[in-house]
Amino acid sequence: SAFTIKAGSHSALHPGQTADIYRDNEWQGVxxxxxxxxxxxxxIPQAVYLFEVRLSSLLKARIPA
Structure with a gap:
């Protein structure tokens, strides 16, 4: 099944520049x-981007043909 990206929030991340990652409506990362x-x-003088994703979710993902 496909991943979905939705606007999100996290205390360590920039408001308005944060997204939550879902798979089958279940939170998988940020x-x-x-x-x-x-x-x-x-x-730190420049922007830093980061992510956190459940590894088990990525391992179950399939690349479309």
Whole structure:
């Protein structure tokens, strides 16, 4: 089954630049830009993007032919 991306939120990620990843309406992960306040605290001068995905979900995925 296909993955779905929906607007999401996470305290460590930038509001409006965060998305939740679903498969069969079940949460599978999150992707987004690191929150600007964390970039400043960590003295990182450029945007940082990160993701977290359940490995079991990826292992079950199939690439369409």
């Amino acid at each position: 992707i987004g830009a690191l929150h600007p306040s964390l970039l400043q605290q960590l003295d």
